[in-house]
Amino acid sequence: MNAIAWKKLQNGSDIRGVALDGIPDEPVNLTPEVVARIGQGFVTWLSEQQGKGCEELAIAIGRDSRLSGPDLMSHITTAIAALGVTVYDVGLASTPAMFTSTIAPPLQCDGAIMLTASHLPFNRNGCKFFTAQGGLNKPDITAILSLAEANDITPAPTPGEIHSTDFMATYAAQLVEMIRQGVNHPDHYDQPLHGLKIVVDAGNGGGGFYVSQVLQPLGADTTGSQFLDPDGMFPNHIPNPEDETAMAAICEAVTANQADFGIIFDTDVDRGAAVDATGRELNRNLLIALIAAIALREHPGSTVVTDSITSDGLTQFIEQDLGGKHHRFKRGYKNVINEAMRLNAAGEESWLAIETSGHGAMRENHWLDDGAYLVSKVLVELARARLADRTVTDLIATLQEPAESMEFRLKIKTDDFKTYGNEVIAALTAHAEAESDWAIAPKNYEGVRVTCTDAAESGWFLLRLSLHDPVIPLNVETNVAGGVAKIQARLLAFLQQFDALDLTPLQP
Structure with a gap:
């Protein structure tokens, strides 16, 4: 354990490492023991931040579909409970749901941990951390790793209880209700997606729940959805909306099934992209334009914050066609989100922060980068467009795309x-x-x-x-x-x- 280069496990505001053998020249550095110590470092940090004893804390833990997930989950859960913390084992989860566990009943935990390495290869894994104030920032991760390295930990006389919980059902139900209220269908309020065929590609990550727990209860026909079963080897394609093979797969699924809409998620569902009925990708600048059109209709004249590589055509669309303001900032989803929060604090109204990678966050949703929430906002527009005998992409008809x-x-x-x-x-x-x-x-x-x-x-x-x-x-x-x-x-x-x-x- 002393040979672990703890600082090298930090990847911005996340922790990432190699959790499994199998790729040459990539030695394992994120062992179950290391993850257990990181978990205890988080508890120590959280206890100091909130001024609570460990036995007063409740922490939720979830994981994506990676092969190393169950073993890491077992070790980190036991290690955290050993400090007297009450632990809620969410099991297979999405990153946005884990944040939601800190603010939504019945859990409203003091903190949450998601074991994920997003779209990285099968041998990787990592940790994302949340409190009710949102995802942790770089200095917080540095502090947690320092505490893990010091390992100055005293177990509690009595371990905390570990509870298994299906919080994903709670999270999905929130999305269902949001879509119902947003569409307000005059004939099918409970099933506003009735008559729409929507296919989902989960890339064998954690996004399969969206079909069974969101789309189907809302009445959508999900025939043709693919790669919904969790498989940490990701045998079909990388679960990454930026990957060409992944996007080709969902485009093909839409056209082959004559679907009205297609959705693709990354492994832990904090990013998403879409495909229209013609098989055209709604990704990168197109996705930003679509979400911006929705946000600026709801909040006219407000500022859309994006990363640095967005197109000039997008700026023209946001500012001239939509009447908003485009604030192009740095790469990095936390940079974009924090900049939007800074603008609001300074008196400049902003409701959307989004990267071309698909990381997008809305003020109305606690500035959480949540792929399922963004997709759900688009589905509300899809259903409303159908009622008005138009298409969802009419919203971005004037967007000038580069050659x-x-x-x-x-x-x-x-x-x-x-x-x-x-x-x-x-x-x-x-x-x-x-x-x-x-x-x-x-x-x-x-x-x-x-x-x-x-x-x-x-x-x-x-x-x-x-x-x-x-x-x-x-x-x-x-x-x-x-x-x-x-x-x-x-x-x-x-x-x-x-x-x-x-x-x-x-x-x-």
Whole structure:
């Protein structure tokens, strides 16, 4: 245990590690014993934060479908109960449901833990932590890992009780009621999705509950739904709405079953994406536009916060077509959510914070990034559109989509990658300022974003430093065919001076 590099288990505001053997050069560092100590570190931290003794605390614990989940769950549950804490074992769960367990009856726990590594490979696992104030932030995770490493823990004279609970049913029932009230169907109030065929792809993660506990009680025909059974090997595709194979699978399911709508979730259901009746992806900028249209109809003139790589067409749609304000911020779902909360505290009304990855949070839902909640908001609109003899995508009919869009990930081959990466960004900034047909975008909070005004390029690019990895991602988007290649060639010529930058992805 002393050989564990505790700090390396931190991944921003989460904990991630290798929980199973099976992939070369990836030794296990998230053992059941390590997870047990992390759980006890969380209890110690929570006790200090809330000013309660451990025996006064109640904590809910859930997991996704990973193979390592049951063993890690058993160890962390026992370890936390050993401190006198009352533990609620939720079993297979979604990340949003675990947050909800801190605010909703009958549990209203002091804290919650979700064992998940989102869309990462089968050998990974991790922990996400919640209180009633939301997900923990980076400094909190650092503190919990320090407590776990110190291991200054005293077991209680009497262990706390462990209760198994089907909290997922409570969480699903909230979504059902939200959709019923939102649609307010004049003829089928209890089953407002009656007559709609909706297929779900859960990717063998934890999202299968949405079919049996949300859609079917609401009257939807879910014939054609796929990969609903939990399977930690993820045999069909990566459960990730950003994955091309995954999106192709749900698009095919929609068209093959002549469905009205398709839904896909990631492993722990904090992200989702959709497909319309024609088989078109409603993902990334399209999904943001759709949710923004709904949010701005409910809260006119408010601000939509997104990450840094959203399109210029989205900005035009939000500000000119919807009459809202687009605040483009940094990558990282916690960054986007925290920025929206900051704006509200400063007096600038914001109701939606959403990343192009699909992480989206709404003020009305406690700023929780909840894929099932966002999808449910869209389903309300789908049912209302059907009643009005229109389609849900009519809401985004005026959104201007780019002709081409690409992301290139350039690896940095030096240990001090952050310093080197920032030097590259600074040099490119100076270079772009000197180019007559390139202009630095105003109000940019991450890396360097450049508008390309030449008619053959007609677009923009963003070069930024990855949040955690020795990588500089480059996003390029243009409104003309061949525009990406032209911008790509100019950037390649400039970046060749940086020897520690792997430019292979930019090579034609």
